[in-house]
Amino acid sequence: MLIYSEKQSPRLSYVIDFISAELLTSPAAITTDREVFRHFEGVKINYANESFEEGCFRISPTPILFETGIRDFPITCFELGGHKAFFATGSDDLGFDIFAAIFYLVSRYEEYLPHQKDEYGRYSHTASLAFREGFLDQPLVNNWLEYFREKLQERFPAAIFRRKNFSFVPTYDIDMMYAYKAKGWKRNAGGLVRSILNGEWASAAERISVLRGKARDPYDAYEWLDALHLYCRVKPVYFFLVAQQQDGVDKNIPTSVKAFQQLINYYASAFEVGLHPSWRSSVSADDKIMLEEKEWMEVIADVPVVQSRQHYIKFSLPEGYERLIRCGIRKDYSMGYGTINGFRASVASPFFWFSLAENKVTNLQVYPFCFMDANAYYEQKLNPQQAYTELMKYYAAVKKVRGCFITIWHNNFLGTDPGLKGWRDLYEIFMKEDAYWDAGA
Template sequence: MKVLLYAQNYSPRLHYICAFIFKEVMGVECTVSCDLEEFKSYRGVKINYSNSRVCENEFYIFPVDLLFQNNIVPQPVECFKINNNQAFFKIDHADFSFDIFAASFYLLCRYEEYLPHQKDMYGRYAHENSLAFKEGFLHLPLINIWAKSFVAALQNKFPSFTFIQHAFRFIPTYDIDIAFSYKHKGLWRNAGGFLKSPSLERIMVVCGWRKDPFDTYDWMDVMHKKFQLTPVYFFIVAAKNGLYDKNILPANKAMWQLVKKHAEKYAIGIHPSWQSGDDASLLKQEIVQLKTMSEQEITCCRQHYIRFNLPEGYRRLLNEGITADYSMGYGSINGFRASVASSFYWFDLKKNETSSLRIHPFCFMEANAYYEQKLTAPEAYEELMQYYAACKNVNGTLITIWHNQMLGRDKLYNGWPVMYENFLKAIS
């Protein structure tokens, strides 16, 4: 199946969003053409994306200006309801009630994050700024939902139109921020920790009489094997510790072995330290360090504390050979930051071009549920099941973030390992 889309002018933004909606989401080839005669004579599925209708056997969408602009300016976004879901860029006298191409592009490229906005306490784009949060659709993969409605409308106009029904996928990912609670931290760190908070458990772990409460790796392996999962692990390997970087240092043999063990079984990626966000030269050093420890190329990344800003953050990754990033989500609330449950190529809005960086958005992080949303494990389970249902309903991909310490034996996180296992049982 091939779709021909007519536009009066060439637009890199239009080419990008058509490639995503048709090829990525629908599995359908789409050619964008400015040749009116070619469009008129075409006998297949054709979409007219111009200022006026040109023939009877076409699907007509009146374009708003966004995709034909080259600058970045505030857009007139006014939401309205369609099929009980929010939409914007409403259009009249067309075959669809809103400009799905422009609206999807606005959300997917994170247009609003390039506009002036208030940062949160960590210097990140605050979720309270987002249209999705303000209009109450942060919990939905809205672009995928729109795409389903769009498919139905196209099939109504062209009954022969077919598309590929993608299978739902679940990808668990893990951030190894603090590999061990007590073990392998050395005499002075443990002595200082004991003086601050005396603990019999610390003594027993250091003496080898009890397993470290954060050492849950074997249990996680059992879960992966039992439920046939293909996880991705992200490791912090900063050369020194800081306020937000508290992992076992890479010079430690135990940390080296931990990375090597996981690299032999699973996909791994860099978890850039907080320090690397302030000193760009550290990112390259940490990638090289992880490459040495794992004995494999490092092309995946997730930012520590989800700390990045556009476009600089993603450009830095591209400069260091990163081709896949798993940071598209919020570190302050769960939900769909880009309003999508599918991976996509990042569009550099300032350069007005498609990049080679593949974005894998997540929508649930247990640390958000626990620390930010103040949910109990049972409450977080219900939220997680809602995200599962939302992704499965659109045949999307559910990506979650977990931390080894929250899946261990620390009393602070009682109930969370059980919650995770119950979730895996429920969706298997």
């Protein structure tokens, strides 16, 4: 594929590289030479305000890909091919500037503009175009790419396009290794007293049974998950909160506990592991806390730690991703909301982060998720049956476009906590009956 443009730009190159990885068997090229473009044989796209003879596909450009700054573009959505679109271009061959629209969503352009924040100081999903226009539950970019491929195939019947395979990546956040075990006598004594004072006799009795070795800790889902992954033939990614101070929402087991260290070491030897940077690290004025957590985990895991997901999905652009890069993180799984399920970047494919502040692509690869158990339970107030319906909706949407389906689960949801009854069963049903390995992908 060859794209003609009146001038080159980092933003245009970024989008074309992304589309190449999704649709093409070899990278597309961009030229500013009219004669080279005229004599090219193959898929030709005229991305300029100039006209050529018949034989090329035309997309009228909007300014965003040729600018270096950030400004508030007026966005008007309309229906096209059964999906929302914006940056309308009138009567050209596609009807909208797909290159500019993809860039706007995937770069998270709107998150650099003045916006509403939620109670935790994060970008609020209610401020997003996807939420306001009703496409937060869709991998819209992937849908556009399917529409684009169909239109190009009509114009260039001999062209061969890439057909990506659907993939499923189950991921887990270990925010609290155990409910009772390994917490030390002070924390357990305090918890026991609180349960008794509140009349929570079942919880008090459970704590005593676990500490006496008479019952399994309700958050201990590890062996069960190992068996489930083996049965389903999937490779998970585990993210561990290794906060050096147990404070606020950073309440995992102390990193000095041998059982915690052994769990990290075990999973690092069997699967992929990543850092779950603490809340303190995300609000710190410098990189010191995150670097300490990363270095500690690398010592225990005995592997380089290059993957992360922010605790509480606490990050802002561009500062959050800039910090990850400085700390040596190369893959991040935080691209989603901590308040609602859906597609924050409107895409179900990994992509490299483009820094609008520096107007260049980085080496940080972003893996967007679209479903998290905590969102379904705490934020959306869904019961297990309703959550299963939503999970399957997202699974079907991603599978349809042969995308990458990434979910987040927490070990406490998958254990035996009576307060979360039904969630473990939900997940087992999904894993065994409906997911990737059984889909004929």
